[in-house]
Amino acid sequence: MLQKSERAIPVLMILPSVIAIAIFVYGFISWTGYVSFTDWNTLVKSTHLVGFDNYKFLFQDFRFQSDLRNTLAFTVLFIGLTMLCGLFLARMVDSKIKGESFFRNVFIFPMALSFIVTGVVWQWVLNPTTGVNLVLKSLGVTHLPKWFTSTEIVPKIHIGSIDFGLPIAVIAVALAAVWQMSGFAMAMYLAGLRSVSDDLREAARVDGATESQIFRKVILPQLKPISMSLIIILAHISLKIFDLIYAMTGPGAMFVTDVPGVYMFETTFRGNHYAQGAGIAMIMLLLVSVLIVPYLVSSFRKERG
Amino acid sequence: MKRKLGLILSAVALTGMVLTGCGGKNNGGNASPSASASSTPAPSASASASAPASQAASGGKVEIFSWWTGAGEEAGLKGLIALFSSKHPEIEVINAAVAGGAGTNAKAVLASRMQGGDPPDAFQVHGGAELNTGWVAADKVIDLNDLYASEGWKDKFPKDLVDMVSKDGKAYSVPVNIHRGNVVFYNKKIFDDNKLSAPKTFDEFFKVADALKAKGVTPLALGDKEPWTATMILENVLLGELGADDYKKLWTGELSFDDAKVKKSLETFKKMISYINQDHAARNWQDAAQLVAKGEAAMNIMGDWAKGYFTTDLKLVANKDFGWVATPNTTGSFMVITDTFAIPKGAKNEANAKEWLKVLGSVEGQDVFNPLKGSIPARIDADKSKYDVYGQQTIEEFKTAKLAPSMAHGSAAPEGFTTQANQAVNIFVTNGDVDQALKALKAAQASSIK
Numbered sequence: 001m002l003q004k005s006e007r008a009i010p011v012l013m014i015l016p017s018v019i020a021i022a023i024f025v026y027g028f029i030s031w032t033g034y035v036s037f038t039d040w041n042t043l044v045k046s047t048h049l050v051g052f053d054n055y056k057f058l059f060q061d062f063r064f065q066s067d068l069r070n071t072l073a074f075t076v077l078f079i080g081l082t083m084l085c086g087l088f089l090a091r092m093v094d095s096k097i098k099g100e101s102f103f104r105n106v107f108i109f110p111m112a113l114s115f116i117v118t119g120v121v122w123q124w125v126l127n128p129t130t131g132v133n134l135v136l137k138s139l140g141v142t143h144l145p146k147w148f149t150s151t152e153i154v155p156k157i158h159i160g161s162i163d164f165g166l167p168i169a170v171i172a173v174a175l176a177a178v179w180q181m182s183g184f185a186m187a188m189y190l191a192g193l194r195s196v197s198d199d200l201r202e203a204a205r206v207d208g209a210t211e212s213q214i215f216r217k218v219i220l221p222q223l224k225p226i227s228m229s230l231i232i233i234l235a236h237i238s239l240k241i242f243d244l245i246y247a248m249t250g251p252g253a254m255f256v257t258d259v260p261g262v263y264m265f266e267t268t269f270r271g272n273h274y275a276q277g278a279g280i281a282m283i284m285l286l287l288v289s290v291l292i293v294p295y296l297v298s299s300f301r302k303e304r305g
Numbered sequence: 306m307k308r309k310l311g312l313i314l315s316a317v318a319l320t321g322m323v324l325t326g327c328g329g330k331n332n333g334g335n336a337s338p339s340a341s342a343s344s345t346p347a348p349s350a351s352a353s354a355s356a357p358a359s360q361a362a363s364g365g366k367v368e369i370f371s372w373w374t375g376a377g378e379e380a381g382l383k384g385l386i387a388l389f390s391s392k393h394p395e396i397e398v399i400n401a402a403v404a405g406g407a408g409t410n411a412k413a414v415l416a417s418r419m420q421g422g423d424p425p426d427a428f429q430v431h432g433g434a435e436l437n438t439g440w441v442a443a444d445k446v447i448d449l450n451d452l453y454a455s456e457g458w459k460d461k462f463p464k465d466l467v468d469m470v471s472k473d474g475k476a477y478s479v480p481v482n483i484h485r486g487n488v489v490f491y492n493k494k495i496f497d498d499n500k501l502s503a504p505k506t507f508d509e510f511f512k513v514a515d516a517l518k519a520k521g522v523t524p525l526a527l528g529d530k531e532p533w534t535a536t537m538i539l540e541n542v543l544l545g546e547l548g549a550d551d552y553k554k555l556w557t558g559e560l561s562f563d564d565a566k567v568k569k570s571l572e573t574f575k576k577m578i579s580y581i582n583q584d585h586a587a588r589n590w591q592d593a594a595q596l597v598a599k600g601e602a603a604m605n606i607m608g609d610w611a612k613g614y615f616t617t618d619l620k621l622v623a624n625k626d627f628g629w630v631a632t633p634n635t636t637g638s639f640m641v642i643t644d645t646f647a648i649p650k651g652a653k654n655e656a657n658a659k660e661w662l663k664v665l666g667s668v669e670g671q672d673v674f675n676p677l678k679g680s681i682p683a684r685i686d687a688d689k690s691k692y693d694v695y696g697q698q699t700i701e702e703f704k705t706a707k708l709a710p711s712m713a714h715g716s717a718a719p720e721g722f723t724t725q726a727n728q729a730v731n732i733f734v735t736n737g738d739v740d741q742a743l744k745a746l747k748a749a750q751a752s753s754i755k
Contacts, residue, residue, distance in 0.1 A: 271724030
């Protein structure tokens with residue numbers, strides 16, 4: 001008897017959260033998935049199933065194709081630059097400079113802001129008629145960059161109904177995001193650098209390695225788990241990004257800065273295309289899970305092993 | 306090995322911390338468009354807490370949903386509420402306004418409240434398709450024929466306007482104001498200095514634009530960070546090229562977007578946007594209007610809420626600092642944008658909401674609201690002397706002009722069409738591909754207009 005109740009107690013303890021998660025996470029995901037297969041594209045609710053029509057529409061849609069291109073461009077730029085900046089800052093701060101904690105705080109501070117604030121500020125900073133362009137102008141630059149109002153895409157490779165390549169406007173948005181998140185990457189790398197034992201460096205020095213060799217061959221490999229975590233964290237931010245774009249540029253001329261999140265919001269709540277919006281949500285979920293699931297599986301294996 | 310494990314663990318721990326942190330932050334960020342949503346029920350909650358006694362004794366409450374939060378319109382709404390309160394001191398008014406240009410945020414909030422079974426008592430809606438193909442088709446609003454009969458409104462509003470808020474002979478909302486969408490506002494000083502007169506046709510427009518361009522002045526100011534501003538130019542070009550009758554046929558499906566005149570309109574539109582300011586994508590409509598106010602650009606095509614912005618916010622004088630003219634070829638037409646109020650099915654205080662609509666539809670109510678908002682009254686018997694020079698002229702023109710519903714503001718076509726048209730226009734402004742835009746508009750017509 002006693003044994004039975006002892007076994008039941010843990011189950012009872014986690015039951016509320018299991019139920020809550022089952023309803024509020026997986027239940028709603030299933031509902032969204034269901035809606036994405038209906039023709040609920042007006043204010044009138046409809047549960048009539050139409051198969052993959054919404055997905056077909058999305059993948060043929062100029063805007064959605066642009067969104068996928070922009071997300072890819074943004075993700076690559078954002079993760080790459082954030083990690084580089086973070087590593088660089090961490091090395092600087094780690095080089096036993098004076099006022100180390102001051103710099104550490106300065107660099108990590110942007111993370112305390114919301115993306116909305118970052119978006120509004122950088123919208124002014126990079127506005128082609130104000131902000132940095134005024135500085136550039138006074139320095140005598142004649143061909144002022146158009147920043148996020150540029151509609152250029154390099155290289156222009158025609159795929160589907162869009163031009164594939166890197167939209168120049170995305171660089172401006174990525175800059176703002178990198179500014180916000182590189183301090184966080186620095187903090188991660190700093191923790192990593194601190195945990196590399198001095199013994200290893202000493203040993204390498206005794207073996208005659210130069211400082212740059214030590215960094216590349218000894219320290220960087222030790223930072224690999226940090227880099228992996230960073231990529232996962234930054235990628236999930238980047239795939240789901242909405243607030244920064246919404247505040248800074250909106251969809252942009254010819255959708256050069258549009259992302260699935262913004263499209264989902266506008267088509268669902270402004271156009272009343274609920275089924276299409278649900279379709280976008282499901283695609284975003286798939287994109288994120290493609291990235292997260294292998295990571296979860298591998299870390300789960302490591303824990304057991 | 307042990308160290309490595311420790312490192313992984315600490316990384317994972319940090320990851321977890323950050324993930325939760327980000328989660329919280331993202332929520333904060335995402336909430337911003339809907340922040341107003343979550344704050345909307347708040348006043349009603351506090352109100353019900355503070356006034357249970359008076360509620361029991363008298364007429365209770367009425368919750369008014371709108372997107373009137375801008376300078377002039379907020380003053381107008383407050384004027385209306387004050388008038389209502391003087392007539393019905395026993396009814397407490399809850400002002401549930403959601404900020405955001407052209408009601409784009411408010412509409413999202415409203416949709417979620419209606420679908421969630423928590424409708425306000427009366428809500429703002431543009432007359433026309435937004436009302437009829439949206440809320441009426443979804444069977445979410447009550448029919449107001451009894452109110453129209455008891456107040457005698459059928460003769461007090463223009464017939465075209467009553468048709469815009471009716472479906473199958475039943476009226477569903479009460480118009481409060483009229484805005485005109487086909488207006489070119491121009492900088493008078495620039496035009497006088499260059500001895501130009503306001504263009505009335507497309508030929509004159511391009512002649513004027515070329516002359517201004519030669520002088521180094523941006524001829525046309527556009528701020529299409531939100532694409533509806535560019536869509537407004539397109540609909541005005543359509544109105545100019547097709548005329549009011551054929552323009553209206555586009556929205557009933559009687560005229561296809563295949564028509565040669567639609568293609569010609571797109572060509573004209575393309576030519577017009579070759580005269581716009583470079584940084585249009587970074588500006589909103591106020592920023593574009595400012596270009597004209599400051600003399601950096603000569604003309605701006607905008608609804609006449611821009612007049613309110615010029616006179617109230619920028620303190621410019623009508624006919625001295627800025628002038629206006631109907632957009633090319635649309636002199637006898639009137640692109641109507643009308644704000645109306647409807648009552649949702651299942652409203653908690655339906656009787657009070659009807660009292661609110663009575664005040665809105667009265668001469669008194671319309672003359673309190675419209676001079677402040679900068680619009681003209683929807684009633685034909687309002688007091689003209691209360692309006693400024695622009696208002697008086699527009700009231701006169703409204704009486705004789707052919708009315709055309711605005712597509713950009715949801716009066717002509719369902720929201721679904723408008724969002725797709727906005728997308729097509731957003732692409733078109735940059736790449737100028739007429740065939741691609743036509744294809745997109747045709748697809749939108751096929752999917753949204755039956």
